[in-house]
Amino acid sequence: MADLFDQMADTNRDKQELARGALCLPAFVLDRAEEVIAELEPILTQAPLRHLITPGGHKMSVAMSNCGELGWVSDRGGYRYQELDPLSGQAWPAMPKLFLDLAQQVAQEAGYKRFQPQACLINQYLPGSKMSLHQDKDENNKSAPIVSLSFGINAEFLFGGLSRGSPTKRLTLQHGDAVVWGGPSRFCFHGVQPLKDSEHSLLGRQRINITFRQVY
Template sequence: MTIAWEGSMEPDLFGTRRDEPIGSGAVILRGFALDPAMLDEVARIAGLSPFRHMQTPGGRRIGVEMTNCGALGWVSDRRGYRYEPRDPLTGQLWPEMPPRFRQLAEAAAALAGFPGFRPDACLINRYVPGVKMGLHQDRDEAGFDAPIVSVSLGLPATFQFGGPERGDPVAKHSLNHGDAVVWGGPARLNWHGILTLRRGEHPLTGACRINLTFRRAG
């Protein structure tokens, strides 16, 4: 596989791909994750560790429903934001990360210029219409040398991507089913978020959007 930085179209293991740089160290891989079995894996994981609304340290309910797979899972409650090896809801280890998830994340990172990515955490978010994710940085990982790989499934969404400072200009990018966003290096701590999800119905997910965020947390 090769990197296409001029908006060209080329076949890929995961679908027909168009690469769209959105900043130094950041790119959208259009149509990269079109494997329908991805959603089957999400359903299997949610059967073991159900989606739930977590709370912020201040006690506010997070609007996006969340679960995890992998060696570590991201959690939030009165104790703060952190990664844990066990699901606090079930007391069990988080479900293993499916091989197809890991392969996709590693391939996306390599195409974006970050070879050797080995994710140990996958945060799975479920958005319904009316829900958003405010601008934030991913800072709970042990280090920031590995990129973030984010995969969109289901309803379209508007991705906000700024700079490393809270006051930096923020650009808006439409994300559709199968798009993957990768950011790392100089962009690793850029602020980002999702605008309020609009009403809609997707043939594979219904009235929701699923987001997979792969990280090296430990």
């Protein structure tokens, strides 16, 4: 049964250090959320959300797409970045200037200067969707941070250490929150618990996560 109250972001939460080099910035992009959501519509019309297949043959529970110079894809051939959308054979939609500006502002807030992402991953979580603990390691550039923005219903985010079995911290990511990790925390394992069924006034029963990667 869905929790049908309107999830309102709590703007009074403090910045939180998850590990050395990793920060959660509550409500950091909240005031631009409606603009971000408006920018998504033409992107997802050109490059629709899809459930990718892992190299092991499993369908991901999270639907995704990309914008920017490069897009992240997965199939039986492995995980990789590529210039063309495999569904259309065309280039991915351009990354909106707003997206780039917000990504760079988040990175700057955490002390990461000159962040120039070429890839923007767009993930759609519906109730029950999850992301298993994993590392982001498909990028050639190992020094640039990962920047992640959350919109829609809440998600329980797990942030661990450099091995899969390390203890994890759990925090609730709300609409408009940003997380950034790099430096000594760049390869920390992280994931998302299965989403609870609830509803947000702007996005309904879904969470949209936008993640920026500097691939080279």
